[in-house]
Amino acid sequence: MSNKGLNACYEFRRREIRHVVKNIHGKIGSLINLSEQIFLTTFNITVNMLWGGSLNGEESNLLLEFKDRFEEFSRLMAELNVSDMFPVLRPFDLQGIESKAKKNISWFYEFFESVIEQRRKLGEGPKMADSKDFLQQLLELNQIGDVKTSISMKEIKAILLSIVTGTTDTTFTTIEWAMTELLRHPDKLRRVVEELDAIIGDQNIVEEFHLPRLLYLEAVVKETLRIHPPAPLLMPHMPSETIVVAGYTIPKNSNIFFNVWAIQRDTQFWEDPLQFEPERFLNVIEKRNYKGNSFDFFPFGSERRICVGISIAEKIVMLVLATLLHCFEWELPNGQKPDVKEKLLLVLSKAEPLIVVPVARSSNSMQYQ
Numbered sequence: 001m002s003n004k005g006l007n008a009c010y011e012f013r014r015r016e017i018r019h020v021v022k023n024i025h026g027k028i029g030s031l032i033n034l035s036e037q038i039f040l041t042t043f044n045i046t047v048n049m050l051w052g053g054s055l056n057g058e059e060s061n062l063l064l065e066f067k068d069r070f071e072e073f074s075r076l077m078a079e080l081n082v083s084d085m086f087p088v089l090r091p092f093d094l095q096g097i098e099s100k101a102k103k104n105i106s107w108f109y110e111f112f113e114s115v116i117e118q119r120r121k122l123g124e125g126p127k128m129a130d131s132k133d134f135l136q137q138l139l140e141l142n143q144i145g146d147v148k149t150s151i152s153m154k155e156i157k158a159i160l161l162s163i164v165t166g167t168t169d170t171t172f173t174t175i176e177w178a179m180t181e182l183l184r185h186p187d188k189l190r191r192v193v194e195e196l197d198a199i200i201g202d203q204n205i206v207e208e209f210h211l212p213r214l215l216y217l218e219a220v221v222k223e224t225l226r227i228h229p230p231a232p233l234l235m236p237h238m239p240s241e242t243i244v245v246a247g248y249t250i251p252k253n254s255n256i257f258f259n260v261w262a263i264q265r266d267t268q269f270w271e272d273p274l275q276f277e278p279e280r281f282l283n284v285i286e287k288r289n290y291k292g293n294s295f296d297f298f299p300f301g302s303e304r305r306i307c308v309g310i311s312i313a314e315k316i317v318m319l320v321l322a323t324l325l326h327c328f329e330w331e332l333p334n335g336q337k338p339d340v341k342e343k344l345l346l347v348l349s350k351a352e353p354l355i356v357v358p359v360a361r362s363s364n365s366m367q368y369q
């Protein structure tokens, strides 16, 4: 999505953020599963931008089913499959991984079919400033007679699935880890809140135009992506020719994984690498950006296959985090620190959900009602 398109759908992001603040506000003082709230928000922001819809209220059961199915699908994708080692066994699907994955994909595709059907009945759908939403653009590509540029309905569903999953899970897990690290490091949390109070104040809500001025929060997000990169091995890469790199021969068509998780924790590049220290990004902002031009920090990959969603990811992560921290203080049950146990499915996420008690920063959170 172009910058113009991204800005055009800001209203959708804003609406979802207000919705989550209202939701959490209703639970002040009680234990909540913050991970679930963050997932709900990132999912709804994504689908809002794609087709102007969201799943709230009674429909949130459907959202939770989506989350469960997606988790199962991720687990299946991450499971060791003997057919990958012995392709001759593939037709037998000995562990049933392929058939279970296909069942999940059918469920996702049926879900998208109902969204498309609804769109067909309603016409063009909500307008974002002067541009059409993403689903409308895909449907128009489907109508084109030219075989070279036209896309099939199956391709539309596959694109929707990869964007919903690629956006929701990566941004969700980044926000969850950032909140976890801040709750483990009260001094860093205090610095974020001081910055928010200085730049946003208590009479305004966080808006996207504030984000470029939140330099400490940006450093927090970078430090989170350094220690907890959502895609720790990036995507598999495959050279089209045999090449020699640093004296090692890499045969054509081999599967190559870059262990960015290990590189970003390597003492050769990082002092005290296991320490959560956002300050390290304040001094070298020019060098350590998301462009993948520094091979000690590249959570979005690099070069030709670099993530295409960097700008949108930055906006979602910063906006949600800034809002959660501007509106509420967060207490932990029995004063315990949240743990940092990881689980690797399609993304590297927190093994246990973040369970916390929201406390209103009164004047701030009222601005969002």
Ligand code: HEM
Pocket: 163, 166, 167, 170, 171, 174, 229, 230, 231, 234, 235, 236, 299, 300, 301, 302, 304, 305, 306, 307, 308, 309, 310, 312, 313, 317
């Ligand atoms: C914090 C959030 C995100 C992280 C950490 C992340 C990370 C990555 C990584 C590591 C890759 C593979 C790069 C490589 O192997 O060299 C990738 C690819 C991709 N990402 Fe993201 N991503 C994020 C958010 C998003 C969002 C919001 C979108 C939605 C538009 C998106 C869409 C994609 C697509 C389409 C690709 C495949 C690009 C290609 O193969 O050419 N990502 N991402």
